[in-house]
Amino acid sequence: MQVDHVKSVYTNLDLRETMTEKEMYDEENFMPTCRQCNFYKSTMTVEDFRKRLQTTMMNNLRKNFGYRLAVKYGLVEGKNKEYCFLF
Known part of the structure; x- marks a missing residue:
C-alpha cells in the first residue's frame, strides 16, 4: 500500500x-x-480517475483473453457499463 x-x-x-x-x-x-x-x-481527481477506469481501462480490459474468459464463465457481471469482479 x-x-x-x-x-x-x-x-x-x-x-x-x-x-x-x-x-x-x-x-x-x-x-x-x-x-x-x-x-x-x-x-487526477478521484472522480476523474473513476471515469477513466470505467471508459479507457475497461475498454482495454475487454480486449484481454482472460477477461473474455471470465465473462464466459460468469465470473464478471456488467450493469450500465460498470463492472463487478466476482472472484
Whole structure:
C-alpha cells in the first residue's frame, strides 16, 4: 500500500497554488491505495480517475483473453457499463 494525496500536491505546487502546505499534507488529503492505482491516478481527481477506469481501462480490459474468459464463465457481471469482479 502507498499513501495517495486526494488533491494532487504536484498540480497544486506547479499549476494552481490554491492549497496551503498544511492542507496538502493534512491527514484529510491522504488515502491508502495500491501502487498501481496511485501510479495511474497520477494528478487526477478521484472522480476523474473513476471515469477513466470505467471508459479507457475497461475498454482495454475487454480486449484481454482472460477477461473474455471470465465473462464466459460468469465470473464478471456488467450493469450500465460498470463492472463487478466476482472472484
